[in-house]
Amino acid sequence: MRFSLLAGALALAFLVSPAASAHEIKAGALVIHHPWTRATPKGAQVAGGYTLIENKGDSPERLMGATFAAATAVELHVMEMKDGVMTMRPAVGGIEIPAHGSIEFRPGGLHMMFTGLKSQLKEDDEIDGTLVFEKAGTVAVDFEVQSMGSQTPVEGHDHDKTN
């Protein structure tokens, strides 16, 4: 019992300790955490892109758009569920990331919609893209492809190989 508690504590310590090889991209005051997308069904034309963007700066930043190598276009979308109905609208004028704040793109919420997919996205693939900010400009990122039904970011099979 005591041993398992200790093991649990150790595991937790590893979980919360900043992983040396975390999938994140820094650009000035911005930290872009684990850009990811999901495997798509065969024939699918669209996919969602997700990430968490942290703004450590003193002034707000704005995500204006994005690109994704396997898609012809990317739209920023606001999505919400109301009474079992999913609604989706383009985020006009980009998405603000407040000073000392963060914004999360996730399934069922704010997301990037990749349209005109050129190929089927397969789990564990990594796809190049960019995020375009009002002040920080264009930042190169890579999107990790998670499983089709994933609802939450799972950081790194490839990046986080523990020692």
Place this chain on the structure above:
Amino acid sequence: MTRPTEPEKTPSVTRIARFAPYAVGVVLAGMLGLSGYLIWAAVGPQGVGLSGAVTGRQIGPGIGGDFTLVNQDGKTVTQDDFRGKALAIFFGYTHCPDACPTTLSDMTDRLKALGPDGDKFNVLFVSIDPERDTPALLKTYLESFDPRISAATGSQAQVEDAMKKFRVYARKVGEGDAYTYDHSTAVYLMNARGELVSLIEYQARQDEAVEKMRRTLAS
């Protein structure tokens, strides 16, 4: 309304006595409310009548009914093709970035979790987007999921008729080729006689969803 001023330092017994019935009443009402909530929590979300997932209004009997659609092989199908087995039916479209592939992926996992009982279900994904979702595209799309899942679309009129029968909400948003839909995301669980037994709401827990599917088989 002004707040009553501080009561005298020694509240009289009569005053307490005067308020006691109210206090008891408040406590009783609270208990009633709590038990009501507990009953709702235990029964409501399971019960068809209180689910309210589709339009936000109560879902009564009479959901479902006759429909005529065209399946992924281009063959006309009606409700009769799905009787004799339970039916899990839901509505979406392939240009949907989130809810539709997620639901299909979840249904694939649920069928697996059901084991041999999975064979007692028909699962039907109805496209509300006949303009872009041809039977051929649906057939390709299905290859990524459990082979027991089929898909259907139809003429605009056929699709709208089916949506009406299942009280599915869908609204086209945007123009040109890049349009999307606001749409209902629940999976309807019908028993072998075509009666609605339960709904699986979007992002329901897998174990709860599988339990609902088992109940559908038992009903």
